[in-house]
């Protein structure tokens with residue numbers, strides 16, 4: 151195992167019960183808010199999977215793990231990504247926060263032994279989405295936006311929930327468009343977000 155991941159694995163005794171282990175690991179690394187957020191996203195993802203006929207257990211697992219890289223501080227994210235041999239895009243080098251989705255995938259895969267590619271993919275694109283998102287990608291992306299990790303009610307929430315009545319794509323597009331409309335103020339526009347916007351726009355404009 152990569153030494154960085156091995157150090158995480160050795161930071162505590164893993165019980166094998168995923169939700170307990172995620173919760174404990176986040177507390178060991180002093181991220182209690184992320185632990186709460188992860189539990190809420192896990193529950194929301196499970197709920198969306200039930201509504202849309204997806205894999206409820208897998209959605210819940212992806213939700214619990216999506217922000218597990220919070221244990222790595224922002225200032226260490228690019229060096230950590232290099233150590234993990236993660237492909238770092240120029241936009242991620244400029245704004246390291248957005249590489250946390252790829253680092254979460256690596257931790258889920260190697261520390262938590264997740265082998266289900268649909269779970270790993272959904273974790274990896276939960277911030278930006280991507281072109282041709284799977285149902286699981288959409289479920290975890292939307293669950294994270296419904297249960298956002300900032301104070302107050304998300305400004306896009308009512309519209310997102312209304313569009314979700316039609317489809318996961320239309321729900322996801324509300325948030326993508328919300329970001330798109332402020333893209334000139336964003337520190338960077340991730341290429342996967344552009345891909346997601348261009349893929350979803352013709353399907354969701356009405």
Ligand SMILES: [Fe+2]
Pocket residue numbers: 216217250251276277
């Ligand atoms: Fe995140």
Ligand SMILES: [Fe+2]
Pocket residue numbers: 187191216217294299
């Ligand atoms: Fe999140």
